[in-house]
Amino acid sequence: MTQLALVIDLNVCVGCHACVTSCKEWNTSGWAGPMVDQRPYDADPMGTFFNRVQTFEVGEFPNTETVHFPKSCLHCEEPPCVPVCPTGASYKREDNGVVLVDYDKCIGCKYCSWACPYGVRELDGMQKVMKKCTLCIDRITDESKPESERKPACVLACPTSARLFGDVHDPDSEVSVMIREEGGFQLMPEWGTQPSNHYLPRRKTRIQIFEDELERVDNPLDKEHPLPAATGDTLDDVTF
Amino acid sequence: MHPAFSVIFLTTLIGAAQGMFMALVTGQVYSMANLLEPQDNVTFYFAGSMITLVLLGGGLAAAVFHLGKPSYFLTRAWRGVTQWWTSWLSRELIALPAFMLLVALYGVVHYMGWTSPLFVIKGVIPVDISLIIGTLGVLMAIVLYVCTAMIYVSLRFLQEWHSSLTVANFILFGLASGFTLTAAFSAWSGVDLVGFYGTWAVVFTMLAAITRGFSMLRNRRIKHKSTMRSALGIRHTKITQRSMGFMGGSFNTREYFHGKSNATLESVRLFFMACVFALPVALLAASNAMESEYLPILAFLLQYIGLLAERWYFFAEAKHPQNLYYQTVG
Numbered sequence: 001m002t003q004l005a006l007v008i009d010l011n012v013c014v015g016c017h018a019c020v021t022s023c024k025e026w027n028t029s030g031w032a033g034p035m036v037d038q039r040p041y042d043a044d045p046m047g048t049f050f051n052r053v054q055t056f057e058v059g060e061f062p063n064t065e066t067v068h069f070p071k072s073c074l075h076c077e078e079p080p081c082v083p084v085c086p087t088g089a090s091y092k093r094e095d096n097g098v099v100l101v102d103y104d105k106c107i108g109c110k111y112c113s114w115a116c117p118y119g120v121r122e123l124d125g126m127q128k129v130m131k132k133c134t135l136c137i138d139r140i141t142d143e144s145k146p147e148s149e150r151k152p153a154c155v156l157a158c159p160t161s162a163r164l165f166g167d168v169h170d171p172d173s174e175v176s177v178m179i180r181e182e183g184g185f186q187l188m189p190e191w192g193t194q195p196s197n198h199y200l201p202r203r204k205t206r207i208q209i210f211e212d213e214l215e216r217v218d219n220p221l222d223k224e225h226p227l228p229a230a231t232g233d234t235l236d237d238v239t240f
Numbered sequence: 241m242h243p244a245f246s247v248i249f250l251t252t253l254i255g256a257a258q259g260m261f262m263a264l265v266t267g268q269v270y271s272m273a274n275l276l277e278p279q280d281n282v283t284f285y286f287a288g289s290m291i292t293l294v295l296l297g298g299g300l301a302a303a304v305f306h307l308g309k310p311s312y313f314l315t316r317a318w319r320g321v322t323q324w325w326t327s328w329l330s331r332e333l334i335a336l337p338a339f340m341l342l343v344a345l346y347g348v349v350h351y352m353g354w355t356s357p358l359f360v361i362k363g364v365i366p367v368d369i370s371l372i373i374g375t376l377g378v379l380m381a382i383v384l385y386v387c388t389a390m391i392y393v394s395l396r397f398l399q400e401w402h403s404s405l406t407v408a409n410f411i412l413f414g415l416a417s418g419f420t421l422t423a424a425f426s427a428w429s430g431v432d433l434v435g436f437y438g439t440w441a442v443v444f445t446m447l448a449a450i451t452r453g454f455s456m457l458r459n460r461r462i463k464h465k466s467t468m469r470s471a472l473g474i475r476h477t478k479i480t481q482r483s484m485g486f487m488g489g490s491f492n493t494r495e496y497f498h499g500k501s502n503a504t505l506e507s508v509r510l511f512f513m514a515c516v517f518a519l520p521v522a523l524l525a526a527s528n529a530m531e532s533e534y535l536p537i538l539a540f541l542l543q544y545i546g547l548l549a550e551r552w553y554f555f556a557e558a559k560h561p562q563n564l565y566y567q568t569v570g
Contacts, residue, residue, distance in 0.1 A: 020485070045488035052485035054565060056468075058476045066482070069472060071565060083326035084394070086333055087319035107316045108308015111329050113495060114241070117397040117466065119562025122491035128308025185473045188561065190465045191397050199473055 003077065003097035004135055005168045005196035006155065007175045007184060008070050011203050012162035015053050015068030022157035023051040023072075023133075031138040032103060036126035048124045050133040051154055067202065070163070072154075073120040073133035074187060074195030075099050081112040081121060090130070097169075097196060098137055103129045117191050135165075168196055241398070242495050243555035246306035250299045251388055252417070252547045254336065255410065257295035258381035259418015259444075260425075261343055263437055264288045265374035267422075272366065276436060281350040284431055285370070289347030291425060296340050328394050332387035339384050342377035349373060385411045392558075399462050400558040405455040409554075412448035413516070413547060419444055420520055420543050424536040427527070434536055438524040445543075449517040452550070456509075459557055466561035483570035492566050498556035508553050515546025 027050060028035040037047035051072040058065045075092075079099050082090050089105035090112050092098070101112075101121075106129035113121040113130060121132045136152040139145065149156070155165045166175035175198070178184060184198035264285060270276040279285065304313045323330040349355070349370045357366030389410035392401040419441035426433040468479040484493075498505070520539040527535035 017485075046490065047488070049486075049490065054481065054485045055483040055570075056472060056474075057480045057482050058474055058478070060478055067472070067474060071485075080396075083323075084329065086321075086323050086327045086330035087316065088323050089319070105316065105319055106308070107312040107320065109306060109329065110495065111327075111391070113491070114398070114560070115395055117561045119492045119496065119560070119565060123308065123495070128312075187473060188397075188466050188470050190470055201473065 001097070001169055002095065002167050003075075003169045003196050004140065004166070005075055005097075005175065005198070006072070006135070006152070007164040007166075007168075007178050007198045007200060009162045009164070009178075009182075009200040010067055010069065011200060012160045013053070013068045013070060014160055014162075015055055015066075016159065017053050018157045018159055019070055019154035019163060020049065020051050020053055022153040023136075024049060026136060026139070026153035027134070030136075032131075032134070033127065035131065036124055038125045046125055048122050048131055050120075050122075050131070065202065070154075071118070071120065072197075073099060073135075074118060074193075074197040075133075075135065077194035077196055078192060080191070080193055081116045084111050084115045086111070093137075096141075098135045099132070100134055100137060101130050101132060103127065103131070106130050117188055117193065118195075140165075168198070241555045241558045241560055242498055243552045244306060246302045246304075248548055248551040248555070249302035250306065251410070252413075252544065252551055253295045253299035253302065254384065254388070255414030255547075256417040256421055256544065257292045257299065257343075258339070258384055259414040259416065260288065260295070260421050261292045261339075261346075261418070262378050262381055262415065263419045263422035263440070264292070264346075265378050266440070267433060267436070268371065268374060270436070272371070277432065279431060279433070281353050281355060283429060285350035286347050287429065288422065288425060289343050289350065291421075292343050293340065293347065296336070296343065300336065300340075328387055328390040332384065332391060335380060335384040335387050339377065339380040342373055342380055346370060346373045346377055382411070385414055392554075397466065397561050398558045399464060400459045401554075403455060403458060405451055405458065408451040409448065409455060412444055412451055413550065416441055416444035416448050416516075416520075417540070417543050417547055420524070420536065420540045423524065423527075424540040427533040427536040430533070434531075435528055438528055438536060441539075442521050442524055445517055445521055456557075464559065464561070466564060468564055471561070471564040481565075481568040484566050484568060485570075487569060492562060496560040496563050496566075500556065505553065505556055508549050508556070512546045512549035512553060515542050516550055517546075519543075519546075 024035060035048040039045050040047065051070065054069045054071055056067045056069055058067055075098055079092055082092055082099065087105050087107055089102045091100060093100060108123060108128040108130065110123055113123065121130050124131050139152060140150050142150065151165045155163045164175050164178060166173040168175050168179065170176060178200060179198045182200045184200050186195045186198060267276060267279065271278040304310050307313055307317065320330055320333040324334055355368045355370050357368050360366050386407060389407040393406045396402045419437050423434050423437035423441055426437055469475060472479060520543040523535045523539035
């Protein structure tokens with residue numbers, strides 16, 4: 001079974017929001033109709049977004065770290081939003097595990113958005129149906145595109161390659177290897193939703209260096225501490 | 241959660257309607273057992289069923305406004321009955337019309353006076369068609385209570401709702417308001433059942449006070465499973481949000497928070513505790529002593545307004561874990 005998903009590397013994300021804007025651009029002009037913005041240039045703008053980048057500060061000054069945190073639908077393996085839908089508009093695709101909403105069946109009751117602990121579903125302000133990240137289903141299944149472009153818009157837009165896309169059920173895929181080898185984790189594991197999207201943690205690259213490794217004890221150029229003069233037999237004198 | 245008035249009206253109106261229907265059938269069973277005076281088919285049972293039906297219709301109308309667009313009621317809502325295998329909301333959408341149908345049939349049977357016994361059990365219990373429909377209706381009312389409550393109970397990460405106390409509350413609040421309404425209806429139509437229904441109303445109100453009291457106590461002490469640490473997967477005790485990613489509003493900032501202060505919440509709580517529990521009990525007791533025909537009506541109106549506040553509080557007190565991601569605009 002294929003389970004397409006994103007792996008987001010928090011160690012690499014710089015919080016530039018390129019994934020947010022490219023997601024909005026692709027999906028608002030795409031197959032599923034606009035993601036409506038209301039009052040975009042007024043005091044109280046509202047809009048539908050599938051993807052957001054949030055920023056958190058970890059620790060207390062001066063020992064702080066800034067974490068940019070892209071957040072979109074995690075395409076759970078046990079999606080709590082799907083079984084609660086009364087109309088069957090919310091579903092998980094059998095062939096690739098992408099969680100989708102049929103906008104023609106949705107009645108906008110918002111029950112699925114209550115049932116999502118991550119808050120990644122949004123009711124479109126104009127169409128009044130529930131919308132969410134589709135993993136750019138119209139891109140990734142479009143066989144007229146070359147293989148390299150059959151990826152979600154956010155993945156293609158990311159300038160630092162913080163977003164990886166692939167099949168997390170294939171143990172040899174790039175995403176599976178990254179999850180396995182770089183400490184990939186899931187959000188809110190306490191609810192048993194088994195999110196398919198994984199995050200890679202912040203990782204520090206450290207080399208261990210001791211004092212004496214920084215300065216050679218027998219540095220021939222060291223003028224302050226001249227080498228002790230050889231006295232008595234040297235190794236050469238006693239060995240053959 | 242953000243309290244939606246459509247759902248507040250839906251759940252309180254149909255809750256009272258289910259309670260009233262159960263009160264009517266209870267009265268019929270008591271009078272069959274010769275414990276109460278038999279009542280008139282048309283002015284009591286038919287009129288009572290019609291009041292129930294009006295409340296159910298009002299609830300349904302409120303529910304229509306919970307849909308994204310009211311027009312979806314005509315074009316799409318029929319699909320809502322298709323996912324009953326997994327969705328409690330779908331089950332409610334089946335149980336509500338089924339219950340309305342049974343209530344309407346019950347009313348029609350009484351109006352037409354088809355109440356001659358079909359058969360007699362053990363020579364003492366005469367069973368007529370209204371008793372059969374009434375019993376089915378009572379069962380359906382219980383099913384509907386459970387469906388309505390399970391919509392909330394089944395959301396396991398809304399821990400304030402995820403408790404069997406929620407089911408008990410929905411049933412007992414419905415029964416309390418339904419029996420109070422039937423007492424008010426009896427008082428208004430001059431039927432000598434105010435004491436009977438009033439007593440049951442007081443009993444159910446007291447029971448509701450106990451279960452709601454326990455659930456409020458539980459919710460006060462609740463320990464939320466989701467934390468910033470689990471939401472972000474970062475092992476640190478101090479994580480502060482610096483930006484939620486946008487400066488304007490969004491669905492996430494509107495739908496999951498009541499937007500009121502803790503002081504408002506507290507005053508709503510005190511208000512509903514007075515209006516749902518204390519005042520109706522006092523008024524029903526007073527009406528029993530004074531034989532007033534207006535006090536039970538006042539008791540119902542106060543209790544219903546109190547229940548609106550209670551349902552508002554029910555939504556407001558539930559804390560959705562997604563709010564962890566939306567704490568600071570930026």
